[in-house]
Amino acid sequence: QVQLVESGGGLVQAGGSLRLSCTASGRNISSTDMSWFRQAPGKTREFVARSRITWGLELTSYSDSVKGRFTISRDNAKNTVYLQMTSLKPEDTAAYYCNGAASWGQGTQVTVSS
Numbered sequence: 001q002v003q004l005v006e007s008g009g010g011l012v013q014a015g016g017s018l019r020l021s022c023t024a025s026g027r028n029i030s031s032t033d034m035s036w037f038r039q040a041p042g043k044t045r046e047f048v049a050r051s052r053i054t055w056g057l058e059l060t061s062y063s064d065s066v067k068g069r070f071t072i073s074r075d076n077a078k079n080t081v082y083l084q085m086t087s088l089k090p091e092d093t094a095a096y097y098c099n100g101a102a103s104w105g106q107g108t109q110v111t112v113s114s
Contacts, residue, residue: 002027002101009096009108012088016112020083022098022105030076032101036083038094038110045097049083066092088112 008020022034033052039045049072052059060072071084081098090112098105 002029002032002103004098004100004103004105006096006098006105006108009110011111011113014088014090014112014114016088017084017086018088018110020085020096020098020108020110022081022083022100024079024081024100027101028076029079029081029100030074034072034074034081034098034100036072036081037097037099038092039097039107040091040094043094048096051081085110090114 003025004022006020006022008018010018012018031053035050036048037045038048047063048066049070050061051072051074062070069087073082093110093112095107095109097107
C-alpha cells in the first residue's frame with residue numbers, strides 16, 4: 001500500500017503563491033493517476049487537479065475554480081507530485097489532500113489572507 005505525505009502548506013497573502021508536495025512511499029507512482037483535493041471548513045471535499053498517465057503521456061485536468069492559476073506536475077525521480085498555486089485567493093483556503101492508488105495523505109493546510 002502506498003503512503004502519501006503532503007507538505008508545503010502555510011499562510012500567504014492574497015495574490016501570493018505556494019507549492020505543495022506529495023511524496024509517496026511503498027510504491028512507484030510514476031504511472032499512477034494522482035490527484036489533489038481540498039476541503040474548506042464546513043464544506044465537502046472537492047476536486048482540484050489530476051495528473052493521469054495514458055500511454056506514457058501525462059494528461060492534466062483542473063477544476064474551473066483553479067484553472068489557469070494552479071499547475072499539477074510530477075518528479076518521478078523523487079516519487080513526488082506537486083501542486084503549484086499562484087494568484088491565491090481567500091477562497092482557496094482549505095486543507096489540501098493528495099490522492100492516488102486508493103490512498104489519501106493526511107493533508108496540509110493552506111490559508112490565504114485578504
